Amino acid sequence: MISRFILTTAVCVACLNSVDAAIITTADSSNGEDSYVQQNSPGTNFNGGIIRALPSNQQIGYLRFDISGFVDDSFTGTSTLQLTNTNVVTHERTIEVYGINDGSAGDLVSAWDETTLTASNQPGLGAATSLGTFFGGGFATGTVDSFTTGITGFLNDDTNGLASFILVATSFPSATSAEWFSKEGDSGNSAPALAVVAAVPEPSTFALLGLGAIGFVAHRRRRRVPESTS
Numbered sequence: 565m566i567s568r569f570i571l572t573t574a575v576c577v578a579c580l581n582s583v584d585a586a587i588i589t590t591a592d593s594s595n596g597e598d599s600y601v602q603q604n605s606p607g608t609n610f611n612g613g614i615i616r617a618l619p620s621n622q623q624i625g626y627l628r629f630d631i632s633g634f635v636d637d638s639f640t641g642t643s644t645l646q647l648t649n650t651n652v653v654t655h656e657r658t659i660e661v662y663g664i665n666d667g668s669a670g671d672l673v674s675a676w677d678e679t680t681l682t683a684s685n686q687p688g689l690g691a692a693t694s695l696g697t698f699f700g701g702g703f704a705t706g707t708v709d710s711f712t713t714g715i716t717g718f719l720n721d722d723t724n725g726l727a728s729f730i731l732v733a734t735s736f737p738s739a740t741s742a743e744w745f746s747k748e749g750d751s752g753n754s755a756p757a758l759a760v761v762a763a764v765p766e767p768s769t770f771a772l773l774g775l776g777a778i779g780f781v782a783h784r785r786r787r788r789v790p791e792s793t794s
């Protein structure tokens with residue numbers, strides 16, 4: 565019976581996690597957030613249908629994804645940050661993606677909320693690490709900017725179930741903002757997203773583990789009851 569329990573447990577551990585492709589958006593959880601700040605309006609909260617970035621940190625975008633539903637360190641392959649453009653601008657722009665350091669103040673739910681975030685209370689870049697740059701933020705409405713550099717490693721470094729990013733425009737030859745849909749922008753359909761391949765715990769296997777444990781305990785109890793001699 566013991567070996568059967570061990571076998572059952574081993575089988576369940578083998579099927580404990582289902583690894584699959586998934587899309588995580590800023591709309592998925594109450595911990596998911598997206599907004600931007602504007603330096604010349606330091607007390608204004610800009611949470612709405614768009615996220616913007618403008619050079620010299622005049623506008624900075626903020627994103628937070630709840631990744632607590634995925635197994636730690638299970639992100640594999642190429643994870644992609646996806647941002648959907650709101651409009652067409654005829655010049656390219658460079659956007660630098662910062663990952664807020666795991667567990668730092670800016671990576672906590674208490675650190676910032678999209679409905680109260682302003683340039684006066686924003687988490688700064690000091691506790692964030694640059695992951696790289698991409699060109700985007702000004703293409704045809706509905707087209708998607710994809711950024712992959714360092715995302716998988718950043719997600720696997722997470723320990724608090726939150727992945728937080730800052731979007732900084734580093735250069736482009738116009739004062740026009742880079743602009744993407746937020747989760748409030750298009751009925752949630754074009755919310756900022758992380759496309760990942762990761763493991764998700766399967767509740768049914770937890771139930772099987774529980775049944776295996778119950779069976780083992782019941783067997784131990786039966787063994788303690790003396791056999792009838794009549």
Ligand SMILES: [Ca+2]
Pocket residue numbers: 597598599611612678746747748
């Ligand atoms: Ca928002």
Ligand SMILES: [Ca+2]
Pocket residue numbers: 665666667671722723724725726727728
């Ligand atoms: Ca984190």
